[in-house]
Amino acid sequence: MLDIVPQFFNNMDINFDFFEKLALAMLIGILIGIEREHRRPEKIELIAGVRSFAIACIAGMISSFLAIKINPGILIISLAFFAGISILYIYIKNIILRTPGITGPIALYCTFLLGVLISYEFFIPAVAGAVIITLLLAEKQPLHSFAIKLTDEEILSAVRFLAVVFILYPLTPDALYMDVINPRTILLIVIFVATVSFASFVIMKNMGTEKGIPISGMLGGLVNSEATTGALCAIAKKRHELIESSFKGIIMCNATMLIRNLVIALIVDRSGKIFLFMLFPMVFGVIYSAVEVFDSKNNSHVSESIQLQSPFALSPAIKFAFGFTGLSIVSKFANLWAGAAGVYATALGGFVSSAVVTASATALAVNGDVSYSTGAITAILASLVSTANKMILVKWSGPPKLGGLINKTFTRFIIVGGIVLVIWGFFVNYLTLKL
Numbered sequence: 515m516l517d518i519v520p521q522f523f524n525n526m527d528i529n530f531d532f533f534e535k536l537a538l539a540m541l542i543g544i545l546i547g548i549e550r551e552h553r554r555p556e557k558i559e560l561i562a563g564v565r566s567f568a569i570a571c572i573a574g575m576i577s578s579f580l581a582i583k584i585n586p587g588i589l590i591i592s593l594a595f596f597a598g599i600s601i602l603y604i605y606i607k608n609i610i611l612r613t614p615g616i617t618g619p620i621a622l623y624c625t626f627l628l629g630v631l632i633s634y635e636f637f638i639p640a641v642a643g644a645v646i647i648t649l650l651l652a653e654k655q656p657l658h659s660f661a662i663k664l665t666d667e668e669i670l671s672a673v674r675f676l677a678v679v680f681i682l683y684p685l686t687p688d689a690l691y692m693d694v695i696n697p698r699t700i701l702l703i704v705i706f707v708a709t710v711s712f713a714s715f716v717i718m719k720n721m722g723t724e725k726g727i728p729i730s731g732m733l734g735g736l737v738n739s740e741a742t743t744g745a746l747c748a749i750a751k752k753r754h755e756l757i758e759s760s761f762k763g764i765i766m767c768n769a770t771m772l773i774r775n776l777v778i779a780l781i782v783d784r785s786g787k788i789f790l791f792m793l794f795p796m797v798f799g800v801i802y803s804a805v806e807v808f809d810s811k812n813n814s815h816v817s818e819s820i821q822l823q824s825p826f827a828l829s830p831a832i833k834f835a836f837g838f839t840g841l842s843i844v845s846k847f848a849n850l851w852a853g854a855a856g857v858y859a860t861a862l863g864g865f866v867s868s869a870v871v872t873a874s875a876t877a878l879a880v881n882g883d884v885s886y887s888t889g890a891i892t893a894i895l896a897s898l899v900s901t902a903n904k905m906i907l908v909k910w911s912g913p914p915k916l917g918g919l920i921n922k923t924f925t926r927f928i929i930v931g932g933i934v935l936v937i938w939g940f941f942v943n944y945l946t947l948k949l
Contacts, residue, residue: 532579538637539575539629542644543568546625549651550618567625570596574629582633589630596626621647679705728807731763735770739868742767743904747912754913761919762807768904768924769803772796772897775872779893782876783886791890795938796897799931806923857884861892864899871896891939898931 547567577592603619624647631640683705688698734742743764750760776796780789844860857878863871872893879889901924908920 535575535579535632536572538640539571539632540568542628542632542640543571543625545644546571546621546648546651549648550621567622570622570626571629571632574626575632576629578630578633592626596623599623617651621651728759728762728766731760732766732770734763735767736774739767739771739774739900740903740907743907744911747908747916750916751911751913754915757913757916757919760912761916761923764904764908764916764920765803765807765923768901768927769800771868771900772799772803775868775893775897778869778872779876779890782873783880783889785880787886788876788879788890788893791887792893795894795931795934798934799897799927802927802930806927857888857892858895861895861899864896865903868893868896868900887939891935894935894938898928898935901928901931 544564544567547564550567551563573592573596578589581587581589600619600623603622604616607613607615607618624643628640628643628647631637631643683698683701686698686701731742731746734745746760746763746767750757773796776789776792779792780786783789857875860875861871863874875884875889875892875896878884879886905917905921905924909917912920
């Protein structure tokens with residue numbers, strides 16, 4: 515008996531390791547189990563609740579811990595046992611209780627596997643998995659509602675996009691051509707931009723436009739500011755009482771376009787230098803836009819549909835890729851022939867897409883072809899050009915009253931923004947020389 519005590523103290527590290535893992539497994543199981551208990555209808559006994567999920571995670575941790583210390587066969591037996599439990603769970607739920615669904619049994623088995631991850635010290639993946647599973651279980655109604663609203667074309671677009679991400683991207687060469695084009699980098703930028711846009715598209719699709727045209731315009735600006743402006747013009751032309759709301763929507767759309775370009779700069783240049791150089795003028799533009807919106811008249815919320823193509827559709831992604839590649843080549847040779855002035859001239863590409871100009875100018879700076887200040891100023895100029903382009907779009911496709919409001923507001927925006935850019939440009943160049 516006395517010999518056991520020293521051995522116990524000699525194995526204190528192993529004991530603490532075990533109890534730490536046990537505690538984490540219990541907490542993860544409780545987290546998922548609480549969500550399951552919360553979803554239980556009144557007066558209906560739940561097959562697996564807090565205790566079942568907590569025990570499942572602990573069982574996964576203990577069985578894998580024993581597999582590491584004693585025999586790997588223990589884990590195989592445990593995996594088979596919980597697979598059988600999950601199958602029995604599905605049978606009771608669907609056949610005996612007649613409540614269709616297999617989410618609960620799958621969640622129980624996944625909880626067991628999270629316990630296995632803990633034993634092998636994959637703590638962050640285990641916690642991340644627990645959070646994601648809990649969120650998926652908790653967001654049942656919103657996810658179902660969103661899935662119902664999706665069209666067949668949007669689903670096919672998403673599938674094709676995922677094929678690009680997981681099949682085409684790994685096969686794309688990671689090499690520099692003409693000292694400016696890296697196919698994998700181009701594809702990665704397209705994927706990130708589409709993902710940022712899709713986040714906005716999901717929110718807009720899920721909430722609908724009954725929340726107000728200005729909010730829909732704001733979200734649409736993250737997807738495609740030109741297309742959103744055109745859609746708002748069509749609404750104002752069809753219903754003149756919505757001119758003020760459409761005006762707000764276009765202003766908010768332009769503001770979120772500035773935010774999107776900042777995000778693109780941060781994605782392409784992970785050092786954050788371009789982002790910091792762009793930050794002050796872009797934030798100033800967003801604040802200016804917010805002031806214009808709050809100063810305008812209030813309108814009641816209305817139900818109007820703004821139709822935008824899913825950012826996961828391949829055609830916008832392909833256009834972005836070709837635009838980025840072409841503008842990168844033009845910018846490269848413009849810089850060789852005319853220096854920084856040639857790169858600044860490519861900001862006129864903002865008439866087509868300020869996002870493409872921002873990505874290409876930032877990529878040039880990252881590759882060392884131009885200074886970071888030149889890349890940032892070019893991206894800001896492209897945003898101002900895109901703002902001017904919206905004035906033209908409204909004049910062509912919107913009612914005269916909306917055109918007058920937009921011209922007045924955006925002219926002030928461009929003049930003030932130009933002054934801020936000049937002052938900021940001198941400051942940035944001075945700062946660059948000092949650094």
